[in-house]
Amino acid sequence: MLGSFNLTKQIDLKRLIFLLAFFSMVVSLGNSLYATFKVQKSLLINDTLESNRVYAAKLAEITELFLQSVITQLQFSAQQIGTNFSSASLRQNELYRLHRQTSSFNSVVVVDSTGKVLSSEPSTLNVKGFVVKEGQGAMPLTTQEVYISKPFISPAGNLIISVSYPITASDGGYLGFIAASIYLQGDNILNRLLGEHHYNDGSYLYVVDQNRQLIYHVDSSQVGNTIASNAVIEHVMSGYSGVMALRNSENREVLSGYAAVPVSGWGIVAQRSTDATLSQLNSTLLNVVKSTLPITVIMLMLILLLGSKIAKPLWQLAVGVKAMDRYAKSDVQAINAWYFEAEHLKQAIVSGTELVGKTIQEYDLDRQKDPLTQLLNRRGMLAKIEHCKDSGVPFSMIALDIDHFKRINDHFGHDVGDHVIRSIAELMLIGAREEDIICRTGGEEFSIFLPDVNLNQAYSIAERLRLQVHHHTFMPVEQVNISLGVAHWPSSASELSQVIKQADKALYKAKHTGRNKTEVDDIDGFSRTPKAS
Numbered sequence: 001m002l003g004s005f006n007l008t009k010q011i012d013l014k015r016l017i018f019l020l021a022f023f024s025m026v027v028s029l030g031n032s033l034y035a036t037f038k039v040q041k042s043l044l045i046n047d048t049l050e051s052n053r054v055y056a057a058k059l060a061e062i063t064e065l066f067l068q069s070v071i072t073q074l075q076f077s078a079q080q081i082g083t084n085f086s087s088a089s090l091r092q093n094e095l096y097r098l099h100r101q102t103s104s105f106n107s108v109v110v111v112d113s114t115g116k117v118l119s120s121e122p123s124t125l126n127v128k129g130f131v132v133k134e135g136q137g138a139m140p141l142t143t144q145e146v147y148i149s150k151p152f153i154s155p156a157g158n159l160i161i162s163v164s165y166p167i168t169a170s171d172g173g174y175l176g177f178i179a180a181s182i183y184l185q186g187d188n189i190l191n192r193l194l195g196e197h198h199y200n201d202g203s204y205l206y207v208v209d210q211n212r213q214l215i216y217h218v219d220s221s222q223v224g225n226t227i228a229s230n231a232v233i234e235h236v237m238s239g240y241s242g243v244m245a246l247r248n249s250e251n252r253e254v255l256s257g258y259a260a261v262p263v264s265g266w267g268i269v270a271q272r273s274t275d276a277t278l279s280q281l282n283s284t285l286l287n288v289v290k291s292t293l294p295i296t297v298i299m300l301m302l303i304l305l306l307g308s309k310i311a312k313p314l315w316q317l318a319v320g321v322k323a324m325d326r327y328a329k330s331d332v333q334a335i336n337a338w339y340f341e342a343e344h345l346k347q348a349i350v351s352g353t354e355l356v357g358k359t360i361q362e363y364d365l366d367r368q369k370d371p372l373t374q375l376l377n378r379r380g381m382l383a384k385i386e387h388c389k390d391s392g393v394p395f396s397m398i399a400l401d402i403d404h405f406k407r408i409n410d411h412f413g414h415d416v417g418d419h420v421i422r423s424i425a426e427l428m429l430i431g432a433r434e435e436d437i438i439c440r441t442g443g444e445e446f447s448i449f450l451p452d453v454n455l456n457q458a459y460s461i462a463e464r465l466r467l468q469v470h471h472h473t474f475m476p477v478e479q480v481n482i483s484l485g486v487a488h489w490p491s492s493a494s495e496l497s498q499v500i501k502q503a504d505k506a507l508y509k510a511k512h513t514g515r516n517k518t519e520v521d522d523i524d525g526f527s528r529t530p531k532a533s
């Protein structure tokens, strides 16, 4: 089989195609994953920032509305109480209504202009007669204006903020104020609004007052703490809303959306850690890889299959060319070169091989030919005789030499000598059969092989040729003679070289016994016909 040859240890085309495809797939998959990662990351970050911003802004808006509503409610009650400030029942009834009507407040009190608590709701509060001090909600005594306090510990021990509204007499005199307290860790609307969130994605929210003190935080133990200043706090304290990616106090990168509550000067910050945001992306990418993996593997297998199909004819052609001495043209032609380039390569190899074969054959023939006479030379002669001998057909051999040829050359020149040689060759060819082999074995020496011709017949042929030459006119030499020696295979010798020697020996004898004659290897059964003159 052609395919069993080991041509080289270099990487082969099949592996090259596979590696190329594998490399391209890995690069394109990696590239698309990277691009997806970049785009998705940017989308997720922007989406998170935006949703945090929207959430913070919405809460800020609702908180603003809530505080405005609280102020409006307090204003109404302050007006009611102001109509008869000294009436304990009026104060109590109004506080009762205010406290029960909504879930906005945990407690409400009426404080006179000296800071003394005159009435309170609920009754369990038990702060009547208590005098408020600085830091515990006494600020309205000084400002005599609507006031939203910082978080502080109430006399009852709760962390609260209070919203107060001044109470004035009909003549405009300051009587005191009504204050509603909102427990930062109690059950009220504000607490539900700002303290309860239903995130389950790592997001959280906190609210700071104008002094960076935490009013609400996902970790309730943090409430009341003052947080370190950062860019988001700076912005929101300045009354701005927006988004920002930054590192928090724990040095974790977070995506923040923030909005200010103008009425109270609070800031609401919704944020989520960047890691939590992007963790979703990692699993998305893993899913992309998992879902594309089967197709990728199938593609690679197909490429491997196709690669070996592409490489196979080229491999077979390469093996065929390498082992051209052992494989016939039909082996190469049988290769299934199923695509354009391989088919063309196959055709090129076939025609190239044919051309090389033909050239070698021609070259071989040239090597076996005498250029002057176009007869076979000694090499050609030996090849032909060997062939005759192999076929087992007996043959006779005539060795022939021009007499005194040197004189012709010397007298008439080399060209005339050549002409004589050619003319004698033509005379030999004229009288020859198709199967006879005529060779020029040396300068003015020839050999004739006569298949299926016995020694007697060969002698006659030699004599006839001698006489033809003798009677031929070679211009300008005129007469030329030849001497001949005849032998027979297998009668003269069984070895071919010996038969040639026997013919040469007979020729030698003819030369030394007068020339212009034919001598025969002496063997049994030969009868010399009378010599012609």
Ligand SMILES: Nc1nc2c(ncn2[C@@H]2O[C@H](COP(=O)(O)OP(=O)(O)OP(=O)(O)O)[C@@H](O)[C@H]2O)c(=O)[nH]1
Pocket (backbone or CB within 6 Å): 372, 401, 402, 403, 404, 405, 406, 407, 409, 413, 414, 415, 416, 417, 418, 421, 442, 443, 444, 511
């Ligand atoms: N013109 C020509 N002369 C050749 C060629 N080949 C050999 N010769 C000449 O043939 C001559 C042969 O001379 P010799 O070997 O002495 O033989 P001869 O003169 O024929 O003498 P005998 O054979 O003894 O009769 C030489 O002078 C060679 O130079 C050839 O191709 N052309």
